[in-house]
């Protein structure tokens with residue numbers, strides 16, 4: 001399966017004049033070619049079109065050779081999409097006009113990467129620009145990913161960003177052929193708890209972030225009760241900061257979880273399907289809040305995509321009573337739980353209470369595999385992700 005990811009690099013560009021001119025000229029080329037294709041009445045093959053427009057793109061308009069090729073390819077692509085929509089009677093044949101806000105580059109042809117510099121072919125030849133190389137980008141830049149056609153984009157704030165398209169072929173084992181599972185319970189006393197089929201487990205506490213979250217929530221309450229203008233401003237600032245901290249933490253913890261899975265040769269990670277958890281009668285109030293907050297969805301989706309990169313699939317299981325079910329005899333009761341300890345009132349099985357969720361999720365993921373086997377299909381439907 002081809003995994004693709006767009007990494008957005010913020011460029012450190014004090015003098016955007018040359019880039020502005022380059023993008024403008026490129027767009028002029030796009031609109032020139034667009035008019036020709038429009039008048040022709042249907043998309044033309046890239047090679048044939050290239051022959052017709054190349055002299056003007058290089059001469060009158062003044063594009064570099066590789067830019068001319070990209071222009072032709074991009075315009076052809078847009079008109080092919082348009083043609084498909086026309087055939088589906090969704091729209092009519094029309095002339096497409098491009099705005100001078102973005103430009104496509106091909107890796108190795110007109111863009112290159114070197115450390116924290118990006119080399120771009122401009123109207124004045126190859127220029128190097130520094131970009132902000134943040135830690136979360138490292139794994140895409142470590143040589144294991146290939147780069148596809150990427151875009152230089154001028155955002156509304158006037159700054160240039162490079163939308164780097166990263167691709168990698170990954171093989172995920174089919175769920176029905178898997179033997180080692182791992183359940184991940186998110187957002188109770190620990191940020192996450194993982195437990196594998198071989199009963200290896202680990203607690204992920206997320207460091208200081210959890211305390212910070214409590215501090216923020218107290219501050220927020222105080223500010224909300226004030227209701228003044230400056231308090232509102234402070235609140236907004238707070239939520240942005242808190243969000244970034246949680247996202248950083250989710251990146252870190254999901255990475256740890258997936259590497260724990262890799263160490264233990266896990267094939268499938270089981271997560272709770274938390275959509276709709278709010279209405280569950282068995283979810284205590286605190287947990288209901290925690291589960292409904294975006295941070296836990298984010299953590300799950302980070303785990304999912306980082307796992308996929310390592311060839312590990314993810315299944316989402318029913319979260320009902322995962323914290324009250326005995327992993328040995330399946331007896332469900334609130335009384336099984338008493339604070340930090342779990343003792344099954346039916347069979348006497350006892351375990352650290354924080355582990356129960358992960359154990360049950362692991363077991364449900366494993367059960368899911370047998371169901372799939374019986375039904376003769378091998379891949380579960382994925383959860384729809386908003387990210």
Ligand SMILES: [Zn+2]
Pocket residue numbers: 326327328329330331344345346347348349
């Ligand atoms: Zn039991």
